[in-house]
Amino acid sequence: MGLGSAPSVIACIGREDDSLEERIGYFGEQVALLAQELGLNTCWAGTFNAKNVPAKIEDGERLVIVIAIGYGADQGRQHKSKKPENVVDSDGEKPDWFNFGVEMALLAPTALNQQKFEIALNEDGSVEFTDKGGMFSKVDLGIVKYHFEVGADYVRSQEGEQSCR
Numbered sequence: 001m002g003l004g005s006a007p008s009v010i011a012c013i014g015r016e017d018d019s020l021e022e023r024i025g026y027f028g029e030q031v032a033l034l035a036q037e038l039g040l041n042t043c044w045a046g047t048f049n050a051k052n053v054p055a056k057i058e059d060g061e062r063l064v065i066v067i068a069i070g071y072g073a074d075q076g077r078q079h080k081s082k083k084p085e086n087v088v089d090s091d092g093e094k095p096d097w098f099n100f101g102v103e104m105a106l107l108a109p110t111a112l113n114q115q116k117f118e119i120a121l122n123e124d125g126s127v128e129f130t131d132k133g134g135m136f137s138k139v140d141l142g143i144v145k146y147h148f149e150v151g152a153d154y155v156r157s158q159e160g161e162q163s164c165r
């Protein structure tokens, strides 16, 4: 979806701290995916004119990015994507929930389609995301984390159902 004639934008504003951009990505993507489910189209836009966004910004808050929302001229297009082995920072066999999480993370939109992140599975089973820098890479990382969680939780819930049978 292009930005040209988007009738509305969602202004992503939050209290400034080190986690602001990542939080905006994580929660903003939930709003974007809900809008898509409802039949609308969305487009994250880091380049916008703040003067055209009449949102109220309190002291200590910052307008980080907007999400254009409306009925798109089309449904977007498939983008060239990295492969799991390009973003997974460890060798060896991985559980299905991790692999599917990575697959969903690779479907996440990133600014300039840069996909500058890495995902590692630690020995204790925790997952670590690394932001490799670049424009809006922290917002990207929040978006990517949410996509990963959707994928990983889906597989875990399926496995849970099977073990109940």
Ligand SMILES: Cc1cc2nc3c(=O)[nH]c(=O)nc-3n(C[C@H](O)[C@H](O)[C@H](O)COP(=O)(O)O)c2cc1C
Residues within 6 Å of the ligand: 001, 002, 003, 042, 043, 044, 045, 046, 047, 048, 065, 075, 076, 077, 078, 109, 110, 111, 112, 136, 139, 140, 143
């Ligand atoms: C953090 C972030 C910032 C973005 N900023 C812009 C932007 O300023 N302008 C733009 O056209 N697309 C921007 N995008 C990309 C769009 O959201 C969208 O992914 C891209 O236009 C591809 O759309 P398509 O599926 O219609 O091809 C940004 C994406 C992310 C994740």
